[in-house]
Amino acid sequence: MRYELDFTAPLVYWPDLLLGAATTVGLSVTATVLGFGLGVVCAVARSGRTGAAARVAGAYVEAIRNTPLLVQIFIVYFGLASVGFKIGVFTAAILALVINVGAYTGEIVRAGIESVPRSQLEAAQCLALSRWHVLRHVVLPPAIERVWPALTSQYVLLMLASSITSQISTEELTAVANRIQSDTFRSVETYLIVAAAYLALSLLMRVLFWAAGSFAFPRRRRLGVPL
């Protein structure tokens, strides 16, 4: 049997595809920003090594990293609703993505924090910097600079993984594709188009992260080498 590819039918739906792509971008940006914040807090709590905060953060990271995102999304959306917390699909999708990527960010940033030499901390303490100032000016900037490539990959993966939120019918790119393919019966063409869109988005994200990295870390920009 020969199959003729015909992209015209799904391409008629280009405004829907564009809207879906915009939603994917919106989901990803929100989850990236909030997840980064959560991850940094988590990493700082964990690098303390002692106390309840480190244990709670450690349990959170392990629980999230060892269960599938799909199940996490279902727990947040269906599970919470069944015990009385009714939230919309978008809130549920963003909440699940933030919780998910926060754990990965926490683990990555923790590795960065551990790579900062002890002597720098001691020097900062000798200068009588407060704990907050040590963290803000001595520990976090080089820590995040070192793990920036890993963070980039993680957030690209997050953008790709946001396709999974289509399973609770968040109207992003994949959900739009599912609808188009059931309207047109051109499933292969539809998913090829969407695959190309995701590929373009992931390339764009890598470029943006590279630009943001060289803007945020002037040392890297001037020397052109990673820390």
Add this chain to the structure above:
Amino acid sequence: MTGLTPEQLLFLLRGFGWTIVLSLLAFAGGGVLGFALALTRVYAARPLRFAAMLYIRLIQGTPLLIVLFLTYFGLPALGLVVDPLVAAAIGLSIYVSAYLGEIWRGSLEAVPRTQEEAAICLALKWHQRLLHVILPQAVKIATPPTVGFMVQIVKNTSLASTIGFVELVRAGQMINNATFRPFIVFVLIAALYFAVCYPLSAWSQRLERSFDVGHR
């Protein structure tokens, strides 16, 4: 305690069994393909090397969900009749191969160049160098990240539920449709995944520490 009947729990466990089967199939298929990709990226002629790199970039830039849909809908379009298990296994293998290929390429390249040069001086042929000099050292470097990636494979099999393969998540959705107890059902499922993935993660971390490849 869970409000589920023993039959329903058994149904979940059967789905769990299929999750394990699918994970093993994906690891085997992705492993073979990934190994070929890694060798191609390190040793093959330039155009082949470029093709392998392009394949890896394409797959790594596409969501697994889309790869699964493309295999599930694409194979029948090519005239092949496949059931969801086969489609899921093929889709996951393609996805896994891109990541394992990249991990193993890194491991091959991490073996010091002098080892290869010494083997050339001993007049070993390519396959002898690979088998007796490079691979034994590369395998050691590759083991911790490979075990770590197995966790991703097990978790990613959950997406096979979207193309109708009854693994753990799909089984859970069916139970949930009958019982309307999503919280219990999905937390139970998460716990089952955790029971497989956590030991793998811990093992990967232990391997990483015991080999301590980075600081030798």
